[in-house]
Amino acid sequence: MMNRIFLFLILGTVGVFAAGAIEGEIQKQDLNISAIVMFLLFVGGTLGITYWAAKRTKSAKDFYTAGGGITGFQNGMAIAGDYMSAASFLGISGLVYLKGYDGLIYSIGFLVGWPIILFMIAEPLRNLGKYTFADVASYRLRQTPIRTLAAAGSIATVILYLIAQMVGAGKLIQLLFGLEYEIAVVLVGVLMILYVTFGGMLATTWVQIIKAFLLLSGATFMAFAVMAHFNFDFGSLFAKAVEMKNTESLDIMSPGGLVSDPISAISLAVALMFGTAGLPHILMRFFTVSDAKEARKSVFYATGFIGYFYILTFIIGFGAIVMVFQNPEYLDLAKQAVSGGDPILGGKNMAAIHLSHAVGGDFFLGFISAVAFATILAVVSGLTLAGASAISHDLYASVIKKGKADSQSEMKVSKIATVALGVVAIFMGIAFEQQNIAFVVGLAFAIAASANFPILFLSMYWSKLTTRGAVIGGSIGLATAVLLVILGPIVWVQILGNAEAIFPYKYPALFSVTVSFASIWFFSITDKSHDAQAEIEAFEAQYVRSQTGIGAEGASEH
Amino acid sequence: MNKELVDKIKANPDYQELVSKRSSFAIKLSIAMLVVYFSFILTIAFNPSALGTPMFDDSVTTIGIPVGIAIIIFAFTLTGIYTARANSEFDDLTNKIKQAAKDY
Numbered sequence: 001m002m003n004r005i006f007l008f009l010i011l012g013t014v015g016v017f018a019a020g021a022i023e024g025e026i027q028k029q030d031l032n033i034s035a036i037v038m039f040l041l042f043v044g045g046t047l048g049i050t051y052w053a054a055k056r057t058k059s060a061k062d063f064y065t066a067g068g069g070i071t072g073f074q075n076g077m078a079i080a081g082d083y084m085s086a087a088s089f090l091g092i093s094g095l096v097y098l099k100g101y102d103g104l105i106y107s108i109g110f111l112v113g114w115p116i117i118l119f120m121i122a123e124p125l126r127n128l129g130k131y132t133f134a135d136v137a138s139y140r141l142r143q144t145p146i147r148t149l150a151a152a153g154s155i156a157t158v159i160l161y162l163i164a165q166m167v168g169a170g171k172l173i174q175l176l177f178g179l180e181y182e183i184a185v186v187l188v189g190v191l192m193i194l195y196v197t198f199g200g201m202l203a204t205t206w207v208q209i210i211k212a213f214l215l216l217s218g219a220t221f222m223a224f225a226v227m228a229h230f231n232f233d234f235g236s237l238f239a240k241a242v243e244m245k246n247t248e249s250l251d252i253m254s255p256g257g258l259v260s261d262p263i264s265a266i267s268l269a270v271a272l273m274f275g276t277a278g279l280p281h282i283l284m285r286f287f288t289v290s291d292a293k294e295a296r297k298s299v300f301y302a303t304g305f306i307g308y309f310y311i312l313t314f315i316i317g318f319g320a321i322v323m324v325f326q327n328p329e330y331l332d333l334a335k336q337a338v339s340g341g342d343p344i345l346g347g348k349n350m351a352a353i354h355l356s357h358a359v360g361g362d363f364f365l366g367f368i369s370a371v372a373f374a375t376i377l378a379v380v381s382g383l384t385l386a387g388a389s390a391i392s393h394d395l396y397a398s399v400i401k402k403g404k405a406d407s408q409s410e411m412k413v414s415k416i417a418t419v420a421l422g423v424v425a426i427f428m429g430i431a432f433e434q435q436n437i438a439f440v441v442g443l444a445f446a447i448a449a450s451a452n453f454p455i456l457f458l459s460m461y462w463s464k465l466t467t468r469g470a471v472i473g474g475s476i477g478l479a480t481a482v483l484l485v486i487l488g489p490i491v492w493v494q495i496l497g498n499a500e501a502i503f504p505y506k507y508p509a510l511f512s513v514t515v516s517f518a519s520i521w522f523f524s525i526t527d528k529s530h531d532a533q534a535e536i537e538a539f540e541a542q543y544v545r546s547q548t549g550i551g552a553e554g555a556s557e558h
Numbered sequence: 559m560n561k562e563l564v565d566k567i568k569a570n571p572d573y574q575e576l577v578s579k580r581s582s583f584a585i586k587l588s589i590a591m592l593v594v595y596f597s598f599i600l601t602i603a604f605n606p607s608a609l610g611t612p613m614f615d616d617s618v619t620t621i622g623i624p625v626g627i628a629i630i631i632f633a634f635t636l637t638g639i640y641t642a643r644a645n646s647e648f649d650d651l652t653n654k655i656k657q658a659a660k661d662y
Contacts, residue, residue, distance in 0.1 A: 104622075109599075112591060119587050120584065238623070239617075253610060253618055253619065262603040265603035269595065296640070299637055300637045307630040540564050540568070548567065
């Protein structure tokens with residue numbers, strides 16, 4: 001056991017990445033009719049599912065976990081769906097389009113956290129928790145302070161993530177569908193509120209599964225079309241791409257400037273791992289399956305889908321270099337006239353969208369655009385549900401009502417919280433339209449990795465963790481993550497306009513996670529209180545349950 | 559779960575076998591993943607040109623491409639290996655422990 005913790009302390013240093021959000025000025029496009037028709041079909045179908053799910057969502061357990069009856073395969077698809085956001089589909093294919101190999105480095109970082117989650121987190125989480133990861137963190141510690149801190153970490157992560165998704169959604173929809181930015185943001189917010197308040201986790205999961213299926217199908221078709229063009233020979237695809245980039249060197253085939261120094265490299269790497277293991281909307285999905293066996297299968301399928309998806313985006317990025325780059329149809333000629341080069345219409349994140357037109361014409365462009373919109377809807381729904389659960393289950397039922405809230409009133413609070421979060425997301429989306437939001441996803445991951453993850457992990461494996469250690473150490477980790485992001489190059493220099501960053505690295509988690517683990521350790525071992533002794537003694541029973549699942553929450557009967 | 563039951567489960571040889579086998583298996587697989595991934599990242603940080611070497615003399619495909627794809631497949635394979643063993647051997651042990659716990 002100590003070996004395991006030691007291992008994580010050594011490696012326990014996390015950084016943060018900023019997913020390729022859609023940034024900058026966007027030109028509004030003409031109304032895209034085939035995209036709108038296909039999107040309306042998706043919305044109609046998913047609202048139908050929401051209606052069906054609403055009839056089956058009667059208790060708080062149904063609302064938070066879809067009754068615990070989702071299968072491992074379905075949940076794997078839904079987890080993959082949560083992970084394959086529009087930012088990762090368009091952002092990573094855009095990064096490959098621009099930088100080639102660097103895009104692959106990025107996607108590998110996103111993937112390798114999953115095996116670790118399976119080996120270390122998935123089973124104890126499923127065996128100890130009920131609705132939220134705070135259930136696990138507070139299992140043998142004092143409810144009020146731990147739940148409050150865990151809820152703060154969850155809500156902060158969710159809101160930051162929502163801002164990034166809403167702003168990206170507004171710009172993407174403006175570009176693809178020709179709608180006004182504000183209308184797009186309100187539309188996303190309203191649909192998400194409908195899915196979550198009426199259909200709960202059941203509707204949210206099925207929306208995610210359908211979207212994951214559509215996205216994987218669309219991406220498979222694109223990658224297949226690209227490879228068919230080259231008789232399924234990777235060598236000639238790469239050769240043509242290098243030729244198109246018009247360089248003698250193999251720049252796009254080699255690691256470039258994504259990670260410039262070893263500290264940033266390690267910081268980014270560990271950020272991706274631990275950040276993923278601290279995302280509330282991902283952790284919550286482990287409670288939707290019936291037992292530990294299905295939880296394991298979920299991660300197995302999810303890792304497979306995500307890995308497959310990243311290989312597809314790599315092919316799509318290279319396909320775009322061949323078919324979109326230097327193709328006058330997709331170039332921003334106005335911008336080219338001013339600044340030269342080969343600027344792509346709508347920015348680099350549009351590479352996959354243009355490629356869909358190049359391989360499948362207007363109809364397929366419409367399909368991929370609709371899928372991109374659906375992706376945003378599904379991801380924001382999952383986020384909102386996770387945020388609402390933190391408010392209703394952790395803050396309302398456990399902190400305010402001291403665990404005495406009945407299922408119906410708890411569910412009512414979570415619905416009110418969903419509407420409130422939806423409204424906040426809409427306002428934030430509009431308020432941040434013109435802001436530089438490059439730091440937002442990075443900050444969300446820093447918080448997840450430096451506050452949520454250390455508390456969750458140590459509560460599972462370290463018997464000497466006490467309430468005092470978790471609360472003080474977790475808060476210090478949270479504060480350090482926020483502070484280092486503010487003092488770092490993106491906020492301090494690019495946004496606040498200072499000449500030089502006080503903290504030189506873009507990814508703070510290497511430092512903030514170390515600080516978090518060290519302070520939790522220190523404030524736990526120096527805690528000699530009577531309560532602390534009882535908490536340490538309660539570890540044995542918790543560990544037996546986490547290992548065997550005896551006493552764990554089962555699926556509801558219906 | 560009361561203290562008596564906890565002590566009985568802990569004394570059960572099946573439980574001890576489950577915990578020790580699963581912990582060492584999970585740690586080994588985690589180390590395998592971390593070693594592979596950090597070797598990759600540190601190669602990029604300290605010697606990026608190693609991955610930029612062409613696979614054959616006149617090819618543009620670099621060594622980095624199959625290495626990157628292999629890491630993705632490796633990660634997926636590890637989850638498959640763990641899931642297969644946990645869903646059979648470890649779950650059988652767990653069921654035995656649960657059965658025994660009912661009779662205490």
